[in-house]
Amino acid sequence: MNKKILILTGSPRKNGNSDMLADAFMKGAQEKGHIVNKIEVAKLNISGCTACEMCWTKDGACVQCDDMAEIKPLLESVDVLVLVSPLYFFGISAQLKTAIDRLCAYCAGNCKKPLNIKESALIMCGECDEERFFSGAIDTYRHTADYMKWKDRGILIATSVTAKGDVLQGDWLTKAQAFGARI
Numbered sequence: 001m002n003k004k005i006l007i008l009t010g011s012p013r014k015n016g017n018s019d020m021l022a023d024a025f026m027k028g029a030q031e032k033g034h035i036v037n038k039i040e041v042a043k044l045n046i047s048g049c050t051a052c053e054m055c056w057t058k059d060g061a062c063v064q065c066d067d068m069a070e071i072k073p074l075l076e077s078v079d080v081l082v083l084v085s086p087l088y089f090f091g092i093s094a095q096l097k098t099a100i101d102r103l104c105a106y107c108a109g110n111c112k113k114p115l116n117i118k119e120s121a122l123i124m125c126g127e128c129d130e131e132r133f134f135s136g137a138i139d140t141y142r143h144t145a146d147y148m149k150w151k152d153r154g155i156l157i158a159t160s161v162t163a164k165g166d167v168l169q170g171d172w173l174t175k176a177q178a179f180g181a182r183i
Contacts, residue, residue: 005029005036005183006078008071010085010096012042017125017167021158022084024173025123028180037074042095044070049101056112061105068102075103080119080153080183083141087126090136100144107148120150121183123176125158125167153183
């Protein structure tokens, strides 16, 4: 069964390591016939949730007028959400976390268009040479997936990836492509 997949990347670095991992994942998923869209949230103007609790009081999921409106139709139609981020101070990048935080509108009691997302995955890379340093980001992802009732399809952590292009060393892109093919 072909799935609709949305990849949200959170790196402000154009064509950086996490973007290359996202592209490799996308290639693997597309080779299996899945429909994949990738959005680089760091290039968008997405404001943080203000906890105003005005979700769904107008036509959209949030009363803020920003670039989250570009992501909303895809979020409401995809089967799988893949989050891709570099490790920034032991967590998901602020740019990606801001977009994730805005999903709270879909948990509001007056939600008019629930998310169709059934599955999720996490891909990260970072300078740290041990996966334990990614535990804060992994916990955030797992708690989010659990709360949203998404089936976790897996996590890929590329360690010892610092400078732009470091992800090309070793088999990280091969692993990301294989991960996409398994979805």
